Amino acid sequence: MPVPADPARPSGVEVIVPVFDAAAHLGACVRSLARLEPRPDRVIVVDDHSHDHSGPLAMAALTAAGLPATLVTLPARQGPGAARNRGLAEARAPLVWFVDADDTVAPDALRILRAAIAGHDFAVCRTTLVDAEGTVTGIDEPPPPRAVLTGPEYATLLMRGQARAYAPTKMFRRDFLPDRPWDEVRRYEDLASAIALACAADTVALVAAAPYRYHRRPGSASATFDPHTFELSTLPDRALAPLVAAGAAPTRSESAAFVLRESVFPLAHLAMRADPGEDTARAIATARRRIRPADLIGLAASGRIRLALAALVLLAFPRCYAQILRTR
Structure with missing residues (x-):
């Protein structure tokens, strides 16, 4: 039986949550972050110029949950890539993990990724798919071929469609990431950016568990x-x-x-x-x-x-x- 994490002991992980008009879904996201064992050292919320007060609402929910948090507010909407990069600029922990504001994570997600990343540039988990009614519909990715791949090997999996480029399924060493790893100009930034990062990595850790929960929503x-x-x-x-x-x-x-x-x-x-x-x-x-x-x-x-x-x-x-x- 796992020993409960000591909340006073730093996990070495900061979570970056870009938000844009996500008020309807923030509560579920924050509740899932609060259930993480161990907890992140800090949650960095980047409000991409929301119209529904997503940033302040996220901060209120995080404070109520007892999670240390920082709010970064962008002066104009810049897109998810720029929001992730701005949050990364605020990060100080040795490990960073990006979580989307309309998704949720399993309580053991941080522990799984943090254990896997030891000795590697980043770690990748699989994705549990959840439909609009909250029903789990399956796991998006096939099982990984090995527990550790070279960076170019993992990039090849991405290119072949045998892995997914979702930023939130990956925990990174902060010192591995460049200042702006995500494309700030184009909306479809995940795949090209993920392949570039993989090609720059020495090794990538892959885990078969699927603790990240991607919620499919109409009109995304x-x-x-x-x-x-x-x-x-x-x-x-x-x-x-x-x-x-x-x-x-x-x-x-x-x-x-x-x-x-x-x-x-x-x-x-x-x-x-x-x-x-x-x-x-x-x-x-x-x-x-x-x-x-x-x-x-x-x-x-x-x-x-x-x-x-x-x-x-x-x-x-x-x-x-x-x-x-x-x-x-």
Whole structure:
């Protein structure tokens, strides 16, 4: 039976929580942080210019829970990447962990990640998926192949879709992270930033447990078509460059699969599910232009037949593809 943590003994971990209009979900997040054993040394709340007083509400809840906390308020909305980076600038503990304000964590999450990170640049756990009704629907990632990987090996898992880039499933050594590890310009910052960090790491610890709870919510920014959606078209170039520089360049079929999985299909799907207009039509055309018939032959030859067929239908019969998508 585990011995309860001494609340007076520092854990060596600070938790950074970016918030933007998250008042409806902050209570559950803070309650889960308060149940952590051991507790974090401090929670750094970064209010990304919320309209619903998320920052002060988070601070009140943390104070009531007895958790030391600091509030950083951004003068204008800058996005999740900038909010994480601003929180990181405030961190002083040797270990940092990012938690999203609309998610929750299991009581043993900090203990699991802190134990795993010893001797490594960062540690990664798996993700429990929770639907809008609060029902657990599964674990997002497959079990890790080994307990420890080199940084480029883990980056390759991310590129292949065998691991997830979610920042909150990772605890980092503070002295490993650069000043601004997350992209502050683009919304879809997690994958390219995570691959770059992995390529810079010597070793990464992976745990099979899934103590981070990702709550799927309708209307989330990543599921909404808007001008930022076009950033998906440049994601492959930004994400694959660190792998090439690290000497872990993907094969041609791996690169083609990555482009389809992380750029072409998400861009087309968001556009096809939105109200039709000039922008959605342009997004669909942009997605289709990234499909190269020669790559589809290579994908089929490498065993990725379903992926190749889906891309072929999108390229040749976009209206049919959109109709199929709406029925799913």
